[in-house]
Amino acid sequence: MDGHAGCGKSSTAKALANKLDYIYIDTGAMYRAVTLYLLQHNIPIDNQQEVEKELSNVHLSFAHNPSNGRKEIELNGMIVEEQIRTLNVSSKVSKVSSIPAVRHFLVEQQQAMGKQKGIVMDGRDIGTVVFPDAELKIFMTASAEVRAKRRQLEMEEKGQKVAFEDVLNDLVSRDKEDSSRAESPLKKADDAIEVDTSNCTFEEQLDKVYQLAIDAIQ
Structure with missing residues (x-):
């Protein structure tokens, strides 16, 4: 599931995984966690060599958070779900995501996670780069104003x-x-189904993608 920032990808993907009893993998959280690490350690994100050297010190996983029962991103042994959602991280994550070494580092991990299938994964390049042969590709979008309000x-x-x-x-x-970067730009895969959520409630957009998933499975 790919699409623009703030169009409801992660919430929808998470809910869809629950309905299908699949594993949900939030790739956006992975890029945000790398961005958080770089900011915490004062690594200049414009210096790609410095960033690449630091990646060996970044260890990511998805861990159970006992306070809310959810699986959340863990950076070097610490759950950082709240820290990665700040506007400071949001404003830097696209630039970090455009660094080839970062994308290669995380895409390799994402592909390993998906080898057993039975997953719902959302991001920017899932259908075009990470899993070009996925059984179902969805491209979610909405107007910028609607996304900003949400x-x-x-x-x-x-x-x-x-x-x-x-x-x-x-x-x-x-x-x-995201759309203009040289490395894995955000774009709709040729065989992806576009879902515009501008005028949808959350329940309506979940119903749409759930039906698409059921049709693909059958």
């Missing part, structure tokens, strides 16, 4: 007060960076 509400629910314009500008900037 992201703002999501952040406010976590206690992060941010202005709508700041969130909108961040999303528009990420769209441009």
